[in-house]
Amino acid sequence: MRSPNLLRHAWAVASKDLLVEFRSRTAILSVAVFVVLVLVVFNFGRDPTAVSNLDLAPSILWVTFTFAAILALNRAFQLELENHALEGLLLAPIDRSSIYLGKLIANLVFVATIELIGVPLLALFFNVLVLPYLAPLIAVIALATVGFVAVGTLFSAMTVRTRFAELLLPVLLLPFMIPPLSWAVLATGRLLAGRPLSEIAGWLNMLAVYDIVFVTLAVMLFPATVNE
């Protein structure tokens, strides 16, 4: 009976977070502006005769997503500090892992929205074809995003009650982001270059393993991170 309740409570937390964000729209707008700004600046700052678009685009795409995700992750538990709502969540008779899963779902929706804005802009500014490789590109983006958002959501809970939460989160998170990001950059580069799917299968597998390992670990560790 644990799973249906776990998922139902997780969805209650996630839908509440998304409703709060929909009402304020402050975080999503600031992150969307950030993504557009970064892609525009890189577009005008690059020298197409020195480095080809195909070599540059994957790195820029993932740098943009990384910083946008960190901005999003910073606010994930800040929301619960307002009026001490986190205490109310901890007091509720729910599996504390459902709080984590709810936050993870809300963060994934948030970051996916940013990625939906970023990918077409990348195709536009960098003149790279994404439509022929859309399905595998979505798979790469989804697998990499789940991995670093899963770790980021856990660290966001760990750092939110510290004095330097906004500084600590990226410092803690970046080492854990390096593996999925490097696999995602490599896979994205091969895809956009029109290489066969068999060349990225290994990275997709590693991203999937990373997701399974870190989502499982985060679900198990989360209850200990929120104890007072």
Add this chain to the structure above:
Amino acid sequence: MLLAEELRHSFGAVRALDDVSFSVQPGQTLAVFGPNGAGKTTLLKVLAGLIQPQHGRAQVDGGRRAIGWIGHQPQLYGQLTVRENLRFWSSLYDAQPPGDLLTRLGLEEHADRPVRALSRGLVQRVAIARALVHDPTVLLLDEPFTGLDRIAAEALSRLLARHAAAGRATVLVTHNVEEGTGLATHVAFMRAGRFVHFAPRAGRGPEQVGEDYRNAIA
């Protein structure tokens, strides 16, 4: 219904709870009075399971599902309406908010307003409604009258009296002897993490309890 045995807890060198033991039976209301920093909020957090005590144990019949909490902070989301807040919190308890809850607290006309647009007194009333959405059998109250106007304070007192009359337990902590005494069946005075007095109120009014408090704390 509620049992605390030899509770001890420290934050660094500061001893917040020092060998606190008591029990609260159905229908009883324990008012704990103490100055700021006496350990009152820590005691409530231990009873609620928010803090694991370093020694001793606290037990509430029915566990976390049985507890309603009203603290210093309303634990509400400012962007959501009163109704959305109550719906969210009740969903975590797999409960439906009682139909007359908003009416009892005078919140019906504010139900579809965002919490951030409400006055402090109204927000405190919503916090009380939030604590009652799952019909708790044990209420833990931390300075519950703070920010309430006279009408809201009276409404809260009526709710607490009805709660006790239904055979349910309440633990109320406050530094204000006048506002807590009338509701209490038992009173405790707390100083530096210890209960220096714990006894039935036995008909004592606020003035007598206040004098006893000053003598015990001095």
